[in-house]
Amino acid sequence: MKTDPPHILCVNPWIHDFAAFDFWAKPLGLLSIAAMLRQAGSRVSYLDCLDRFHPGEDRPAKILWDGRGPYGKSPLDFKTTISPYLPHGSVLPEIGQTFSRYGISPERFIRDLKELDRPDLILVTSVMTYWASGVAETISCIKTQFPDVPVVLGGIYATLCRDHALALSGADRVISGPGEPVIADIVREFTGVNMDIPMDPDDLDSWPFPALDLQNHMAYAPILTSRGCPFSCDYCASSFLEPGLRRRSPDHVFHEIQHWHESRGIQNFAFYDDALLVNGERYAFPLLEKIGSSGMDLMFHTPNALHIREIDETAARLMFRAGFKTIRLGLETTDFAGTRNHDAKVKKDEFSRAVRALKTAGFNRDQIGAYLLCGLPGQDLGDVKSSMELVREAGITPVLAYYTPIPHTPMWDQAVKEARFDIRLHPVLTNNTLFPCVESEEEVGRIHQLKTLL
Numbered sequence: 080m081k082t083d084p085p086h087i088l089c090v091n092p093w094i095h096d097f098a099a100f101d102f103w104a105k106p107l108g109l110l111s112i113a114a115m116l117r118q119a120g121s122r123v124s125y126l127d128c129l130d131r132f133h134p135g136e137d138r139p140a141k142i143l144w145d146g147r148g149p150y151g152k153s154p155l156d157f158k159t160t161i162s163p164y165l166p167h168g169s170v171l172p173e174i175g176q177t178f179s180r181y182g183i184s185p186e187r188f189i190r191d192l193k194e195l196d197r198p199d200l201i202l203v204t205s206v207m208t209y210w211a212s213g214v215a216e217t218i219s220c221i222k223t224q225f226p227d228v229p230v231v232l233g234g235i236y237a238t239l240c241r242d243h244a245l246a247l248s249g250a251d252r253v254i255s256g257p258g259e260p261v262i263a264d265i266v267r268e269f270t271g272v273n274m275d276i277p278m279d280p281d282d283l284d285s286w287p288f289p290a291l292d293l294q295n296h297m298a299y300a301p302i303l304t305s306r307g308c309p310f311s312c313d314y315c316a317s318s319f320l321e322p323g324l325r326r327r328s329p330d331h332v333f334h335e336i337q338h339w340h341e342s343r344g345i346q347n348f349a350f351y352d353d354a355l356l357v358n359g360e361r362y363a364f365p366l367l368e369k370i371g372s373s374g375m376d377l378m379f380h381t382p383n384a385l386h387i388r389e390i391d392e393t394a395a396r397l398m399f400r401a402g403f404k405t406i407r408l409g410l411e412t413t414d415f416a417g418t419r420n421h422d423a424k425v426k427k428d429e430f431s432r433a434v435r436a437l438k439t440a441g442f443n444r445d446q447i448g449a450y451l452l453c454g455l456p457g458q459d460l461g462d463v464k465s466s467m468e469l470v471r472e473a474g475i476t477p478v479l480a481y482y483t484p485i486p487h488t489p490m491w492d493q494a495v496k497e498a499r500f501d502i503r504l505h506p507v508l509t510n511n512t513l514f515p516c517v518e519s520e521e522e523v524g525r526i527h528q529l530k531t532l533l
């Protein structure tokens with residue numbers, strides 16, 4: 080058994096997509112694993128193909144007031160990019176949209192790889208399933224530089240499309256599910272080093288803060304106060320990705336926020352939680368109380384929707400005082416009585432109560448957006464339009480959330496049946512930009528018209 084600490088390279092791959100923007104998107108899982116490895120003594124390097132602040136890129140990075148901003152981008156030919164990854168004999172449907180690689184240039188990435196000492200192990204993450212070809216391109220670049228270093232792929236695509244990743248990502252090993260409990264075994268297997276990673280999977284307070292500091296620059300920080308979600312909505316993969324709900328203590332989360340603010344001057348924080356306000360009296364409320372009384376000048380965002388029924392006067396007041404600036408509500412539809420209700424069944428009075436509480440607390444129309452699901456199999460677009468009107472009448476802003484079919488969700492089989500093309504051919508065909516489950520091109524045109532009403 081070797082004893083020298085290994086050198087481990089962590090890589091966040093490119094995005095291949097029809098459109099992409101850094102909406103507070105960071106590979107938090109990979110950076111959490113990186114923090115554990117570092118704490119246990121290994122040397123950790125990090126390459127981020129999505130780095131907006133790469134010192135080698137020519138253009139100065141654009142940063143919006145809230146930390147978000149555009150990625151660099153280079154054009155790709157859709158057919159030649161995806162075709163090598165299709166089952167033998169199958170043909171891609173015609174997609175009349177431009178396809179791009181988002182992030183730093185391949186030349187830049189290869190130069191970064193060349194500048195590194197040879198790692199003992201390379202960990203690659205993956206986020207959206209439909210970015211699969213970006214993962215494969217990243218791994219293929221890594222293999223040109225380090226052909227004999229093992230590459231282990233994990234993350235959301237690796238979990239939800241395991242067979243696809245095994246067959247086509249180019250990784251030597253594909254790990255599905257949370258990485259922290261298995262990382263010591265992976266290091267041992269591939270490097271021969273027995274690392275002591277003391278971690279209690281059930282005590283999130285015993286985990287180090289994610290290694291956000293490995294980034295060249297931080298324009299904002301993602302924050303996760305919990306793992307998992309207590310609900311199982313039929314379009315969502317959360318309960319498959321991480322069964323059960325585990326929470327960090329309010330003190331532990333507060334210290335992390337304080338740490339990034341004091342050590343890196345971070346003002347903008349984006350909560351990644353699936354259930355931030357659930358059981359608020361025990362978790363979110365004490366945290367928000369602490370932040371509100373801390374005197375720190377901070378801004379918070381909830382791009383991943385909040386549960387409407389958890390928003391009462393107390394929650395709204397505490398969020399406003401803590402510095403929440405953009406709030407997103409998981410409304411889905413205002414067809415409250417309808418059969419098609421995918422969340423934990425929001426009722427009309429719960430929606431009105433939440434909006435009233437947020438307005439009374441001081442939030443304005445532009446700060447509160449209600450996500451409405453659009454592009455579901457069999458959906459009547461008239462419902463979407465009337466939901467948009469009702470949301471606007473309630474005094475807040477409708478935000479369309481376009482449906483992405485996801486394997487291992489209850490709605491997947493229906494999506495496969497009703498999609499205009501075979502979405503099983505390649506994950507890119509589930510991309511919501513293509514509206515795969517909308518029955519005709521005319522209906523897609525109607526959605527584009529709805530967008531103009533936003």
Ligand code: B12
Nearest residue numbers: 104105108202204207208233234257258315316351382481
């Ligand atoms: C935060 C979040 C976002 C953030 C951005 C996240 C990001 N990094 O880009 C925001 C709010 C912007 C967002 C937006 C969207 N999201 Co989102 N999001 C999430 C959420 C809630 C959490 C992801 C996360 O960070 N988890 C926490 C970290 C710690 O976990 P992790 O990254 O998975 O890493 C762990 C493991 O995967 C593993 N691991 C990871 N890497 C590696 C590497 C190795 C080597 C190993 C061994 C292990 C390993 O270990 C890690 C630690 O445990 C998930 C749901 C969920 N519960 O996962 C949905 C989810 C990923 N989003 C989803 C969707 C649909 C969207 C949207 C399309 C929604 C919409 N309709 O507008 C948009 C699209 C964004 C885009 N750019 O295209 C879907 C996935 C869709 C898909 N096809 O893949 C999910 C699964 C939710 C769902 N509906 O089921 N999202």
